[in-house]
Amino acid sequence: MLAYIIRRLIYAIPILIGVNLLTFALFFVVNTPEQMARVQLGDKHVTEEAVQEWKAQRGYDKPLLINGDAEGAGAFTETIFFEKSLSLFALDFGKSDAGRNIAADIEQRMWPSLAVALPTFIIGISVNIAFALFVVMFRASIFDTSAMILCVGLMSVSGVFYVIAGQFFFAKEWSLVPISGYLGGADAWRFLLLPVIIGVISGIGGGTRLYRTLFLEEANKDYVRTARAKGVAELTVLFRHILPNGMIPILTSVVVVIPSLFMGSLLVESFFGIPGLGSYTLDAIQAQDFAIVRSMVFLGSVLYIIGLLLTDISYTLVDPRVRLS
Amino acid sequence: MEVFDVRLHLLWSDILIFLLVASLCAFIVTVVRNPLARKRWSQVFESRIGSASFLVILFYVLVALTDSVHFQKKLDQAGDSGEVHYAPEVTSLLDLALAPMLGRDEKTYSAPFAIHSFAKESMELPEGGVTRDYPRLEHGGSHLDDDSQHGADIVVKSMTVIGWTLVPVLILIFLHHSLMKKRSSRLPWPVIYFTFSAIVVVSSWALYMSQFYHVLGTDKVGQDVLYGAVKAVRTGVLIGTLATLVTLPLAVLLGISAGYFRGWIDDVVQYIYTTLNSIPGILLIAASVLLIDVYIETHPEQFKLLSDRADFKFVALCFILGMTSWTGLCRLLRAETLKLSQLEYVQAAHAFGVSRWRVIMRHILPNTTHLILIALVLDFSGFVLAEAVLSYIGVGVDPSMKSWGNMINEARAELAREPVVWWSVIAAFILMFVLVLAANLFSDRVRDAFDPRMSGSGDNK
Numbered sequence: 001m002l003a004y005i006i007r008r009l010i011y012a013i014p015i016l017i018g019v020n021l022l023t024f025a026l027f028f029v030v031n032t033p034e035q036m037a038r039v040q041l042g043d044k045h046v047t048e049e050a051v052q053e054w055k056a057q058r059g060y061d062k063p064l065l066i067n068g069d070a071e072g073a074g075a076f077t078e079t080i081f082f083e084k085s086l087s088l089f090a091l092d093f094g095k096s097d098a099g100r101n102i103a104a105d106i107e108q109r110m111w112p113s114l115a116v117a118l119p120t121f122i123i124g125i126s127v128n129i130a131f132a133l134f135v136v137m138f139r140a141s142i143f144d145t146s147a148m149i150l151c152v153g154l155m156s157v158s159g160v161f162y163v164i165a166g167q168f169f170f171a172k173e174w175s176l177v178p179i180s181g182y183l184g185g186a187d188a189w190r191f192l193l194l195p196v197i198i199g200v201i202s203g204i205g206g207g208t209r210l211y212r213t214l215f216l217e218e219a220n221k222d223y224v225r226t227a228r229a230k231g232v233a234e235l236t237v238l239f240r241h242i243l244p245n246g247m248i249p250i251l252t253s254v255v256v257v258i259p260s261l262f263m264g265s266l267l268v269e270s271f272f273g274i275p276g277l278g279s280y281t282l283d284a285i286q287a288q289d290f291a292i293v294r295s296m297v298f299l300g301s302v303l304y305i306i307g308l309l310l311t312d313i314s315y316t317l318v319d320p321r322v323r324l325s
Numbered sequence: 326m327e328v329f330d331v332r333l334h335l336l337w338s339d340i341l342i343f344l345l346v347a348s349l350c351a352f353i354v355t356v357v358r359n360p361l362a363r364k365r366w367s368q369v370f371e372s373r374i375g376s377a378s379f380l381v382i383l384f385y386v387l388v389a390l391t392d393s394v395h396f397q398k399k400l401d402q403a404g405d406s407g408e409v410h411y412a413p414e415v416t417s418l419l420d421l422a423l424a425p426m427l428g429r430d431e432k433t434y435s436a437p438f439a440i441h442s443f444a445k446e447s448m449e450l451p452e453g454g455v456t457r458d459y460p461r462l463e464h465g466g467s468h469l470d471d472d473s474q475h476g477a478d479i480v481v482k483s484m485t486v487i488g489w490t491l492v493p494v495l496i497l498i499f500l501h502h503s504l505m506k507k508r509s510s511r512l513p514w515p516v517i518y519f520t521f522s523a524i525v526v527v528s529s530w531a532l533y534m535s536q537f538y539h540v541l542g543t544d545k546v547g548q549d550v551l552y553g554a555v556k557a558v559r560t561g562v563l564i565g566t567l568a569t570l571v572t573l574p575l576a577v578l579l580g581i582s583a584g585y586f587r588g589w590i591d592d593v594v595q596y597i598y599t600t601l602n603s604i605p606g607i608l609l610i611a612a613s614v615l616l617i618d619v620y621i622e623t624h625p626e627q628f629k630l631l632s633d634r635a636d637f638k639f640v641a642l643c644f645i646l647g648m649t650s651w652t653g654l655c656r657l658l659r660a661e662t663l664k665l666s667q668l669e670y671v672q673a674a675h676a677f678g679v680s681r682w683r684v685i686m687r688h689i690l691p692n693t694t695h696l697i698l699i700a701l702v703l704d705f706s707g708f709v710l711a712e713a714v715l716s717y718i719g720v721g722v723d724p725s726m727k728s729w730g731n732m733i734n735e736a737r738a739e740l741a742r743e744p745v746v747w748w749s750v751i752a753a754f755i756l757m758f759v760l761v762l763a764a765n766l767f768s769d770r771v772r773d774a775f776d777p778r779m780s781g782s783g784d785n786k
Binding site: 014015018019022023026027029152153155156157158159160161164167168172263267270281285286288293297300301304305308 | 596597599600601602603604605607608609611612613615616706710713714717718719720729730733736737740741745750754757758761762764765766769
């Protein structure tokens with residue numbers, strides 16, 4: 001097991017290099033460090049010296065990918081790409097191009113992100129499983145059919161409309177919660193309520209449908225039929241046999257997103273003005289702050305890879321037949 | 326090309342969509358020739374939901390196609406040298422059909438079917454003095470002699486147009502029905518008739534009524550909302566189809582070759598999709614869209630017309646969306662190919678010395694069609710929804726282009742007004758919802774018909 005984990009972590013290195021290369025390319029294909037400096041310093045009255053100084057301070061004064069002047073390995077190491085990537089692997093995010101400490105920003109903004117994403121995730125899954133189980137109880141009836149049509153209807157509504165409708169009715173018309181914004185401390189729940197509710201509701205359609213399929217697959221298996229043939233009550237079958245076994249594929253499929261919860265949701269945070277990591281990244285993209293974007297993409301990839309690893313491990317935990325090698 | 330007094334000006338997306346239609350026709354021909362595929366597809370269309378949702382999608386696609394034939398109108402005044410000038414903006418065939426809604430702009434917001442403006446204005450009274458009241462609209466209901474007839478007029482006109490369209494539609498249906506009796510067909514004709522007449526009646530009602538009123542009101546600059554919402558159909562349909570089209574070759578080529586050849590090809594493909602997957606999709610899209618923006622700014626000489634710019638950005642967005650979402654299908658295809666290439670008949674083909682290319686084309690690809698098909702139809706609705714979200718956070722289609730996302734984005738401020746301007750959000754919502762719902766229902770039917778697991782168990786009936 002330990003050997004497997006270590007090997008997977010080593011495999012992660014080329015992937016992370018690839019991720020870095022891609023973000024790097026996307027940023028510098030059209031943007032030169034020169035232009036970045038001018039954007040950051042403000043367009044007017046920028047002297048050549050100021051630009052050079054800005055680049056030197058932030059380490060953008062070297063060639064991008066290959067240094068023709070340096071010799072040997074220096075051709076690759078004395079470049080912006082190498083130096084910037086290397087510090088990321090040590091999880092040293094450095095300073096943003098605007099001069100802020102990225103690690104401190106992340107630490108501060110992680111909590112609001114988590115405060116929205118975690119409840120949405122947990123409540124969302126529980127609600128979906130409950131609904132799916134309820135529908136499976138009445139399977140192949142008119143209730144089942146109409147519930148599925150309702151689910152397809154819910155899935156066909158753009159997430160943006162859920163946000164708009166939620167903000168309009170809950171916040172504006174009925175003044176139950178603030179429209180957007182965030183406060184730390186005990187008052188935070190008032191700001192969190194709406195984003196979490198919207199997040200849960202917008203996932204109900206797709207989630208219930210998917211979980212229903214998984215439960216139904218389980219409900220058609222032989223052992224379930226045997227249980228019924230023995231005279232076990234329908235509710236007992238549902239909760240003792242179908243639910244625990246149907247949970248296996250559900251849990252293993254959601255494990256992958258758990259680490260990424262830290263990153264928050266880009267959309268929900270920008271809609272509701274929550275100062276989390278999602279809106280942080282979005283703002284950085286719009287301000288063309290390469291240092292922040294690079295760090296966030298890197299962090300996101302690391303968390304995703306951890307999620308994949310956790311998925312593999314969770315398979316062995318729930319199913320003893322699976323061995324990692 | 327010069328016909329009459331217009332000049333055809335096809336945008337890149339127009340060319341792509343017509344290529345797509347051509348390949349779709351080729352696909353239909355192959356389906357009709359193949360008995361098994363024909364059986365599967367007839368299963369889709371024999372279900373009531375399948376044929377009804379297909380008709381709705383077809384209607385949207387037709388609207389999008391008529392909106393994809395662009396031309397420039399000739400300007401009235403000829404140049405001194407007898408040179409002909411063309412209008413700087415492009416018009417589409419759909420614009421001609423929607424002519425009653427064009428050129429009837431009001432000053433600002435007005436509610437659906439309103440004859441008075443939405444906001445109060447200071448007006449000079451004929452007998453002197455100034456009053457604040459809702460001014461009469463310039464175009465909405467301008468045919469009315471007496472404003473008190475307003476309500477009655479709407480009802481009478483609606484009844485007339487519905488009656489006049491229902492009669493020919495019913496005659497058509499009756500004729501078709503009596504002709505069909507001789508041949509046996511298992512298609513659910515009542516549902517098809519109903520959907521068809523609903524589409525015809527609703528669209529002709531909207532078209533007729535908009536000669537007299539603004540059926541869905543007007544927006545901030547006084548433009549007809551219905552016009553904008555209908556123009557946005559093209560954006561929605563095109564983004565769904567073009568982005569899907571981009572995912573297809575990538576996913577099929579990489580997925581099948583990874584599963585079939587294995588070894589280092591498999592490693593490389595797996596590496597590519599894990600890398601792409603591990604970057605949050607929206608980040609990748611946002612960064613790429615900004616890149617396109619910078620490119621357009623630095624190369625203004627390549628885009629003669631304003632719509633060329635918007636169109637370039639639009640096509641680029643479709644490509645970006647496609648590039649970021651092919652990984653799911655690729656993974657599925659890889660796993661399926663791995664499984665297929667172990668089966669006896671593939672092994673037998675190898676033993677007979679059939680070339681690898683032929684094995685892939687004859688034995689592997691046809692057996693993965695159901696996966697590809699299901700993913701394609703599912704992706705379509707996903708892309709339509711994604712457009713709204715992306716435009717809403719400002720990395721979507723060009724603001725000058727009509728799209729549902731842009732309409733919602735503008736409506737953000739309108740909802741904060743008192744009283745609320747609700748009609749443009751509702752218009753975008755309804756048109757988008759109907760398309761996505763139809764696509765989702767259709768994809769369900771396709772999955773039921775093509776997924777071997779589904780057809781075996783019989784749960785989903």
